[in-house]
Amino acid sequence: MLIDSHAHIDDDRFDADRDEVLARASAAGVDLIVNIGADMASSARSVALAERYPQVYATVGMHPHDAKDMQEQDYQQLVRWASHPRVVAIGEIGLDYHYDLSPRPVQQEVFLRQLDIARQTGKPFVVHEREAHADTFEIIRSTAKGLEGVFHCFSGSVETARQYLKLGYYISIAGPVTFPKSAKTKEVARYVPLDRLLVETDSPYLTPQAYRGRRNEPAHVRLVAEEIAALRELSLAELARATSENACRLFRIPAV
Ligand code: NI
Numbered sequence: 441m442l443i444d445s446h447a448h449i450d451d452d453r454f455d456a457d458r459d460e461v462l463a464r465a466s467a468a469g470v471d472l473i474v475n476i477g478a479d480m481a482s483s484a485r486s487v488a489l490a491e492r493y494p495q496v497y498a499t500v501g502m503h504p505h506d507a508k509d510m511q512e513q514d515y516q517q518l519v520r521w522a523s524h525p526r527v528v529a530i531g532e533i534g535l536d537y538h539y540d541l542s543p544r545p546v547q548q549e550v551f552l553r554q555l556d557i558a559r560q561t562g563k564p565f566v567v568h569e570r571e572a573h574a575d576t577f578e579i580i581r582s583t584a585k586g587l588e589g590v591f592h593c594f595s596g597s598v599e600t601a602r603q604y605l606k607l608g609y610y611i612s613i614a615g616p617v618t619f620p621k622s623a624k625t626k627e628v629a630r631y632v633p634l635d636r637l638l639v640e641t642d643s644p645y646l647t648p649q650a651y652r653g654r655r656n657e658p659a660h661v662r663l664v665a666e667e668i669a670a671l672r673e674l675s676l677a678e679l680a681r682a683t684s685e686n687a688c689r690l691f692r693i694p695a696v
Contacts, residue, residue: 441469441471441680441681441684442468442469442470442471442639442661442662442665442680442683442684443470443471443472443473443474443638443639443661443683443684443687443688443693444465444470444472444473444474444639444640444641444643444658444661445474445590445592445612445638445639445640445683445687445691446474446476446532446566446592446593446612446614446638446640446641446642447473447474447475447476447640447641447642447643447658448475448476448478448482448642448643448644448645449461449462449473449475449489449496449643449657449658450475450482450485450486450488450489451482451643451644453644453655454643454644454657461657461658461659462493462495462496462658464657464658464659465495465657465658465659466495467659468659468660468661468662469662469680470658470659470661470662471495471684472495472496472497472684472687472693473495473496473497473658474496474497474498474499474528474529474640474687474691475489475490475496475497475498475499476499476501476531476532476566476592477498477499477500477501477531477532478501478502478503478505478506478532479502479503479506479509480502480514480517483498483499483500483501483502483517483518483521486498486499486500487500487521487524487526487527490524490526490527491526496526497526497527497528497691497693498521498524498526498527498528499527499528499529499530499531499532499566500518500521500522500527500530500531501518501529501530501531501532501533501554501565501566502514502518502533502550502554503532503533503534503536503568504533504534504535504536504541504542504547504550504551504568505536505539505541505542506541506542507542507546507547507549507550507551508541508542508543508546510546510550515553515554515557518530518554518557519557519560519561522557522561522563523561527563528563528564528691528692528693529558529563529564529565529566529589529590529690529691530554530555530557530558530561530563530564530565530566531554531565531566531567531568531589531592532566532567532568532592533550533551533554533555533565533566533567533568534547534551534567534568534569534572534576535547535548535551535568535569535570535572535575535576535579536568536569536570536571536572537570537571537572537575538570538571538572539570544575547572548575548579551576551579552579552583555579555580555583555584555587558584558587558589559584559586559587564587564588564589564590564690564691564692565584565587565588565589565590566589566590566592567580567589567590567591567592568592568593569591569596570595573596573600577600577603577604580604580607580609581607584607588608588609588610588690589609589610589690590609590610590611590612590638590690591604591609591610591611591612592612592614592640592642593612593613593614593616593640593642593646594611594612594613594614594625594628595616595624595625596624596628597624597628598624598627598628598631601628601631601632602631605632605633605636609636610636610637610638610686610690611628611632611636611637611638612637612638612639612640613625613628613629613632613637613638613639613640613664613668614639614640614641614642614646614664615641615642615646615647615648615649615656615660615663615664616646617629617664617667617668617671618648618649618650618663618664618667619649619652620649626667626671629667629668629671629672630671630672634672634674634679634682635682635685635686636686637668637682637683637686638683638686638687638690639661639664639665639668639679639683640661640664641656641657641658641660641661641664642656643655643656643657643658643660644656644657647660648660648663648664648667649663650663651663662676665679665680665683
C-alpha cells in the first residue's frame with residue numbers, strides 16, 4: 441500500500457478522466473491520496489473530492505503565490521473547513537521567493553496566520569518553500585513549536601533537512617528524485633530517517649523521469665517510492681509500509 445501525500449487531482453487537467461486516474465492509482469497500489477488546496481477555490485474543490493471519494497482526504501490553505509488575494513473572511517473559512525472530518529491539514533502554505541508572485545511581507549503574514557489556524561484547529565501543516573529557506577526556517581522555528589508538519593517536494597540540502605528533522609517535522613519527496621541530475625534530492629532521500637519520510641506526486645506537476653513531459657498522476661507515486669527504495673536498498677514493500685504509516689500518523693488518518 442502507498443499513500444500519495446500531496447496531489448492536486450482537483451486540477452482541471454483531470455476533469456476529463458478523474459475516475460480513470462483514481463482507478464489507475466488503486467491498480468498501482470496507491471490506496472489513499474491527500475488532495476492539497478492551494479487557494480480558496482481549490483480548497484473547496486479538495487473538500488468536495490474528499491466527500492465524494494473514500495480514498496481521498498483533503499487539505500485547505502492559501503499558497504504563497506496567491507497570498508496577495510487572501511481576504512479576512514478567507515481565514516474564517518479555513519477554520520470552518522478545518523473542522524470537516526476529512527480535512528487533515530492546513531496547506532499548502534509557505535514562502536516562494538523564486539516566483540515572488542506575492543510581495544514577500546504579504547507571503548510571510550499569510551503564512552504566519554495560517555500556522556496560527558493550524559495551532560487553533562489542532563491540524564498539522566503542509567509547507568511549500570522555494571528559495572526561501574532562511575525565512576521559512578525562522579518562521580517555523582519561532583512560531584510553529586508544538587505543531588506537526590511536512591515539508592513537501594523537498595528540494596533542499598541534507599543540512600536543511602537535518603534542521604527540520606531536528607524540530608520533529610516530516611520530509612516529503614516527489615518525482616524529481618527520479619531525475620538523473622537530482623543528486624542532492626537523492627542524497628536527502630537516503631538521509632531522512634525512515635520514520636519521517638513521506639512520498640508524493642504533486643500531480644499534475646513534477647512527473648517522474650519515466651513519463652517526463654506528460655501529466656503526472658497519483659499512480660506514479662510508485663515510481664518515486666521505487667527510486668527511494670532502491671537508493672536505500674530496501675524493498676518497495678518496506679518503503680511503502682513506512683511512508684504510509686508516517687502519512688497516517690501525521691495526518692491522523694485511520695490505517696487502512
Ligand atoms: Ni502542491
